[in-house]
Amino acid sequence: MKIAVYGKPFNQSVLPFIRQVFDCLILHQTEIFVHTELNSFICNQPGFSDNHVLFNSYEDIKGRVDVMLTLGGDGTILGTVDIIRDSGIPVIGINFGRLGFLASVNKNDITAAIHALINKQFTLDSRILLQIESAPVVFRNQNIALNDITIHKRDNAAMITVHAFLNDEFLNSYWGDGIIVSTPTGSTAYSLSCGGPIVFPQSGNFVITPISPHNLNVRPIIVSDDRKLTFKVETRNTNYLVSCDSKTETIDSSSVFTIQKAGYHLNLIRLNNESYLSTLRNKLMWGLDARNY
Known part of the structure; x- marks a missing residue:
């Protein structure tokens, strides 16, 4: 599988999670494409290989990539829209931010999420x-x-x-x-x-x-x-x-x-253990009563 990884420069606290993402992708023998902005952040960090292809635009990935994996929050996924355009490349986001309606994968579930992604244990959620x-x-x-x-x-x-x-x-x-x-x-x-x-x-x-x-x-x-x-x-x-x-x-x-x-539309990847209703309940904390805390 060919996976493009998109993200922006982060603070140092998320480096272990970014490293885990790349280690998992390498373990599954994926061909990795890395956005130039993210590459500028990781290239001088220890533990990162440079054995990947760089991309910066729509022309760099159209017809060459199977999945876009974003590292960040919902804003990071929004940033992929102008790169993916009408290519149909599906997107999945690992949430390094706060709420994460779109980037729904928790950073503590990276290994399981990438395993499910590689084994195609997901559905596509088409968004206008x-x-x-x-x-x-x-x-x-x-x-x-x-x-x-x-x-x-x-x-x-x-x-x-x-x-x-x-x-x-x-x-x-x-x-x-x-x-x-x-x-x-x-x-x-x-x-x-x-x-x-x-x-x-x-x-x-x-x-x-x-x-x-x-x-x-x-x-x-x-x-x-x-x-x-x-x-x-x-x-x-x-x-x-x-x-x-x-x-x-x-x-x-x-x-x-x-x-x-x-x-055209955007395809979001929804892992088989997720649903839109569960995302609403979790992110909006439906059913929780502050009086119990």
């Missing part, structure tokens, strides 16, 4: 992606989001007005700090903290969640993912922010944005 277009172009070939696309006012600026259209029909004008368009995957991220609902994967919809709306009767809504969303922004300031997952750009007020489902 969002695509944002604008004139002028903003994110270019990095315009795909797994979690959400957000329009947000800058710092302590006055509230903005976002005029929203659904399939070119006027939907609403949102006055407030901004608006979030979330996939079902991203419904447990920023949208959830702003009062949005939890949406199960494969539900076939998006969530539109206002951020601190001025009109309190404005609430999150769910729309079919086959719809096209268009947003026009009014602001008393010269610019505002648009985020595509972890990528953020400053935009002037003349831009119009179109958001719709991307033409």
Whole structure:
């Protein structure tokens, strides 16, 4: 099996876990591809072999890799979207972060997880992606989001007005700090903290969640993912922010944005001992009562 390992520089405390990952991959005789940014972190560390192939972009791994293994948190998995693109390479994440909805493998279960991966004891969990277009172009070939696309006012600026259209029909004008368009995957991220609902994967919809709306009767809504969303922004300031997952750009007020489902999806690997419901229960601590502690 050919496995690409993706991660960003870490603090020294996680080195033993990274070393364990590479030792397990070598033990299973996998062909290892390592992202250049991660390689710059491990290349001078003791106990790491340089017997691997380096990669940096989509062109380096398309058709050459079977699995993408990420080391970090959910943000690390989000960072793979622009590298994997439409290649169909499935992703599994080992969680070095905190919550870990997407990077669901605990760092204490590395050996068992890699054994299950090599022996193909997993299923693929297909997740839809969002695509944002604008004139002028903003994110270019990095315009795909797994979690959400957000329009947000800058710092302590006055509230903005976002005029929203659904399939070119006027939907609403949102006055407030901004608006979030979330996939079902991203419904447990920023949208959830702003009062949005939890949406199960494969539900076939998006969530539109206002951020601190001025009109309190404005609430999150769910729309079919086959719809096209268009947003026009009014602001008393010269610019505002648009985020595509972890990528953020400053935009002037003349831009119009179109958001719709991307033409391809992302495959997350879910080991056979995992399910979406168990992840929700564990990460959101459902059923636990603080009064018992």
